[in-house]
Amino acid sequence: MMLMTMVLLATxxxxxxxxxxxxxxxxxxxxxxxGKDHEPVAKIVVPTDRGMDPxxxxxxxxVERPVAGPQGCSRRRWIARFSHGPDIAEGEAALSSVSASxxxxxxxxxxCPDDGYVRLNPGLEATQALPALRYLDDIRRGDAPAKFTCxxxxxxxxxxxxxxxxxxxxxxxxxxxxxxxxxxxxxxxxPGQAVTEVRYSPDRLDQVTVSRRIPAPF
Numbered sequence: 030m031m032l033m034t035m036v037l038l039a040t041x042x043x044x045x046x047x048x049x050x051x052x053x054x055x056x057x058x059x060x061x062x063x064g065k066d067h068e069p070v071a072k073i074v075v076p077t078d079r080g081m082d083p084x085x086x087x088x089x090x091x092v093e094r095p096v097a098g099p100q101g102c103s104r105r106r107w108i109a110r111f112s113h114g115p116d117i118a119e120g121e122a123a124l125s126s127v128s129a130s131x132x133x134x135x136x137x138x139x140x141c142p143d144d145g146y147v148r149l150n151p152g153l154e155a156t157q158a159l160p161a162l163r164y165l166d167d168i169r170r171g172d173a174p175a176k177f178t179c180x181x182x183x184x185x186x187x188x189x190x191x192x193x194x195x196x197x198x199x200x201x202x203x204x205x206x207x208x209x210x211x212x213x214x215x216x217x218x219x220p221g222q223a224v225t226e227v228r229y230s231p232d233r234l235d236q237v238t239v240s241r242r243i244p245a246p247f
Contacts, residue, residue: 046087046111047120049073058091061109061124068093068104087111087122095134095141100159102141105129106148133158135166147215150207158206161213165227168237169199175237182242183223194239201225 058070113122132146167173179188
């Protein structure tokens with residue numbers, strides 16, 4: 030495996046999907062992320078919704094091994110895009126671009142988890158997101174006082190009372206977080222389905238706005 034990696038690194042031209050399929054995630058990461066500062070790649074994710082790929086484009090996600098810090102765990106998810114012409118087999122699609130996003134999670138009893146990470150929108154640092162994620166967990170458990178303002182487009186009963194709100198939030202996973210107009214904003218649920226949004230200001234932690242809406246169609 031090491032010999033194959035060295036050969037690919039020495040080969041001129043961008044790597045192809047068929048070449049990377051023969052490598053371990055760590056070795057594939059060395060090829061795709063050559064020249065970039067990165068942690069070892071722990072796994073490669075093949076997106077399930079191929080219908081979203083533009084014609085001639087194929088995506089692979091290279092997920093780094095998480096790094097533990099004093100506030101929690103962080104890792105990067107690299108999006109590698111491969112392109113091929115109409116007369117070229119998918120396996121010969123060549124790497125055309127690479128971009129990365131940062132994800133964070135709170136540690137478990139066994140350390141950094143393998144799954145359940147929250148994507149940070151551009152401009153937000155892990156040092157800002159991790160305390161916010163911990164506070165969201167406090168809200169879910171009832172360990173943090175909160176006066177809720179709630180709205181629901183789905184008639185799910187989310188806003189019936191504060192207890193129902195906390196129960197609903199505890200059952201949902203966060204998948205993205207950002208900072209807007211001085212507020213921390215979380216999106217919970219499953220991307221593409223009904224979105225539950227939680228927002229609060231670090232200056233008014235007890236004022237929490239929760240809303241559930243149906244996402245606009247693509």
